[in-house]
Amino acid sequence: MKRSSDVIALPSARPDLAQSYSASDSGIAQAISRAQENLLRQQRPDGHWCGELMVDSTLCSDYVLFMHWCGDVDPQLQQRCVRHIVRRQLPDGGWNIYYGGPSEVNASVKAYFALKLAGCSADAPFMQDARANIMRLGGIPQMNTFSKLYLALLGQFPWKYLPTIPVEMVLLPSWAPFHIYKMSSWSRAMLMPLSIISHFKPTRVLPGEKQLHELYPLGTEQTDLRLPRSEPFWTWRNFFLRVDDTLKFLHPLRLRPMRRRALEEAERWMLERIGEGSDGLATVFPAMLNCLIALRALGYSKKNPVYVKAEKDFAGLFVDDSEDFRIQPCFSPVWDTAINIIALAESGASPEHPA
Template sequence: MPNPSKNLIVLPSAQPEVSESYSATDQEIARAIARAQENLLRQQKPDGHWCGELIVDSTLCSDYILFMHWCREVDAQLQRRCIRHILKRQLPDGGWNIYHGGPSEINASVKAYFALKLAGCSADAPFMREARANIMRRGGIPQMNTFSKLYLALLGQFPWKYLPAIPVEMILLPSWAPFHIYKMSSWSRAMLMPLSIINHFKPTRILPGEKQLHELYPLGTEQADLRLPRSEKFWTWRNFFLRVDDCFKFLRPLRILPLRRRALEEAERWMLERIGEGSDGLAAVYPAMLNCLIALRALGYTKTNPVYAKAEKDFAELFVDNPEDFRIQPCLSPVWDTAISIISLAESGVSPEHPALQKAVDWLIGKEVRIRGDWAVNNPYPQASGWAFEYNNIYYPDTDDTGMVLMALRLVQPKDGESLNELFRRALGWQLSFQCRDGGWGAFDKNVTTPWLEDMPFADHNAILDPTCSDLTARTLELLGYIGFDRRAKCVRDAINYLIDTQDEDGSWYGRWGVNYIYGTWQVLRGLRAIGEDMTQDWILRGRDWLETCQNSDGSWGETCATYENPGAKGIGESTASQTAWAVMGICACGDLDRPSIQRGLRYLLRSQKPDGSWDEEQITGTGFPGVFYLKYDMYRQNFPLLALATYVNYRSGLGHRPSFYRCDR
C-alpha cells in the first residue's frame, strides 16, 4: 500500500490570537489526515472504485417477505434472516421507524407486522401485541400511503376498489398533453409504469385466515369507507383527479377502454428496454425493481425466463449477506462514493499522479453514459453524457453525480489531456443544459416541476416531481467556479439569483438530498466561494451565522430527518461526523478560519476519529424521499471529515482548492 502521508502538504502555523483551548494544531490535523487517507485507500476495490453500504430502515426486508409470499416461493432461511432483521429494529413502543432515533411510522410498522405474521409469528406474541397496539394508535391500515396499500392489496388485505387507478394508458399520452409520464420524476415513472401493469391484472393471492390483517382496521373492513378523502372545496386539483379516478373505475368493468391492449404492450416494451443491457434493474433502485418483478410475473414471465432471471439476479445484488444482520440496500452507490473519495484524497494532498487516483479516474471515465435516456424527452441537448449513481443505469444519469464526478476528474493528472478536454466539454455541456427556468438544477430531468401533479391520487409518496433545489444548484456552481466560470456567465448569475430566492429567513438553505439544512447551507456557501462571490455579503454571512447558532456544546453539529416535517427542529440533533464536516466547510468558506466555531468543530473531528482513520456514525444523514425514505451512506463518515480537514488546511495555506487540470476555454 502506498504511503499517502508522503503527499501531505505542509501546514502553516495557526494565528497566535486563537485561544489554545480552541486551536487544533498542525501536527494533529496532519496525523488525522494521514489516518483518514489510509483508511480510504484500504477500502478501494481492485478495479479502482469505492462502494460503501447504503443502510436503510426495515421496510425493504418487510417488502421482500411480502413478495416471497405473493410469489409463493418462500426461501425459509432468507425469511428467517429477514425476520431477525425486522425484530432487531422494533422500537420500545412496539412500532418501527424510518430513520435512526425517529418515532414509529405507520407504513413501516404495518409492513413489519404483516411480514412477521406471514412468517408464522403468532398474533398473540407479546411483541406482536405491542406492534398491533402501536399501529392502531396511529389509525391502522387506512392511514398508510397508496404504494403501501397496493402491496397489501396484492395479498388480499386491502380492497382494490379503494386504491387509485394507475391507468396504463398514460404511457400513450403525447408529450404535448397536459400530463404524460415524462412530466413525473424519473423515480416515480420507474415505479408507476410496472404498477400500471399490476393495476391492470390485479394479481391477488388469497391468504388463510390466520395470516390476514382484519385486526388492523379500526372500523373493520366491511363497513369502513376506505376511499381517499376529498378536499372540502368543490374545485381543487385533488378533487378533479379523484373524479377522473372514479371515471376510470366506472369504465373498467364495461370493457370500453379501447387502447388498453396497446398500452399494455407499450408499457411492457418500455419496461423491458430499461432492464436490459446497460441496466442493473429498472432504474437500478429497489422499489422500481421489486415492482418490475411483480409486473413481469403478472405478464406471464416465468422464473426461468431469461428476462425475469436477469431482473431477479439484479435484485439479489442489493442483498448484504451479513450472517449477523442480513440487510437489503435500496441501490448501490459506486459512482457517488468514488467521486467523493477521489476529491477527499486529492484535496488532502494525495498526489494527482498517485496510482490509486489514476485507477479510480479510469474507472469513472468508463462509467460515462453515452445514450439519450429518459432525460432527453424534456431536454433536447443533442450530445449524451453524464454519470449515474449506480454501476449500470444508462437511462438515468443525473446532475448530482455528474457534477461530483467532474469535480473529481479535474483533480487528477490525465493520461491523455486532449481526451480529458473532450470529455469535459461534452459532460459540461450536458450538465449546463439541465439548468431550469428558475435558474436552478433538478436531479434527473429538466423542468419537471408542475405543481398540480402533486395532487394526483397516487402521488402521496411526496416525490412525484423533480424540483430544482439549492444543494444541486450550488454543487454545479462549485464545479463551474473550479474550472474558470464567474459572474460574467448568465448561467452563473441565474443560479446565484436562484440561491438568493431560496434562502430561508434565518439564513439557511433546505437540503433535498442530504439531511437537511446543514447539508443545504454548507453546499451553498461552498459553491458561492468557488464561483468567486464576495463572501462578506450580508445574505451569505447569514448562512454562516445560522450554522454557528446550531453548533452543539461538544463542538459538533447534528440534525435529524424530523426537520423535513418539522422545520422548527432544524439544526438540532445528536453529533455526527458528516454533518460536523459539512458545517465546518460551510463556515470555512466565509473566511476567518480562527473563528471559535471552526476550531471547536475541528477539535471534535480530531477527538472523535477512530484509530483506523474513520469516524463512528449511527444517524442517517442522506435523503431519498423527504418524509418517506432516508438512507445512511456508510462512506459519509469516512470521506467528508477528511475533506473538511483538507478544506481547512487548504484555505489556511492560501491555496483555497487544488488546481484543476481542466479549465473552460469560454
C-alpha cells in the first residue's frame, strides 16, 4: 500500500549508522557524541526535557497593552518589554513574526502601540519609520480580528466591527452541530474567555496623545471596517458573516434569556481549569492572557486568590536573563522529550542508558 506523502516513516529498528557515514570519520562521531552530551546535560532531574520557545515581539507588545488596559503598569517590566521590542525592529521600520521574515502588519501595529503607550514619542525617528511601514502595509484595517480585539480593549477599534462570540455556546448540548468540545483544546481555551470579554466589552479610554488615529489610512469615519465578504454569494465565509450580522442585530434587543446562566457556566468552566494543579488555562499565552482579562471583566480584583494564581501562572512564561527579557508562548515538555529521545536513540544511544 502506498504511504501518504505527509506521513513521516519512523524506523522500527535503529538504522545501521555505517550506511550514513563512515565509521572511520572521527569528526562526525565526535560531533554526535558532543551533541548527545549537550542533550543529556539539559535533561531535567525527573527525566524530561523542556527548552525555551523563542517567538516574535508580539507577546511583549501584548503584555504592555494588557498592563495599560489594567491601569496597573510595572515600570521596570514595561521597560524590559520596550527594550525587547526595539531590539527586534527591522531596518524597514516594521516587525516580523518569524526569524528572517518580512514586516507584518499585526506585529508592527502592536509594537508601535506598545512603544507609544510606554512613552516613546511618535516623533522619534524609529517611531516615524514604524508608522511609515505600517501605512505601507495598509494600517489598522489590515489587521486580523484577534489583534483588533486588543485595540478595542483600549478604545482604538470599534467593537461593532469585531465578530460576536455568544457566551451561550457553552450551553449547547453535545449532540448539537456546533459544540465547544468539537473544537480543539487550544481553540476552546481561547474562545471561552473571549466570549466573556465579548459580552462585557471592557474598554479603557486613553488620552488623545496615546491613541492611534495616525494608523488609519482614511481615518475611522471614512473607512468601512467590516470584514469583507467573498465574491460568490454562497460561501462559508459569507454564511458566518451573516450569522454574525444576525447576532449583532439581536444584541440591542436584549433577547438573551440564557445570558446570565451562560456567563456563570463559562466562568465555572474557566475556574475549573486554572485552579490547583494547573499551570494556567491551556498553559498557552493567548488563553492565559485572555483569562486574566476575563477575570477582571467578571469583577475579580487583583488581590483575589483566583486572580493572583492566574497572574502567577502567567508570569511563569517570562524569561529574564542578563541579555534580554522575553515571554514564551507555552511550555513544551512533551514534544521536547519525545524529540530528544528519538534523537538519542537514532544517534546510537543504548536503550539501557540511564537517560
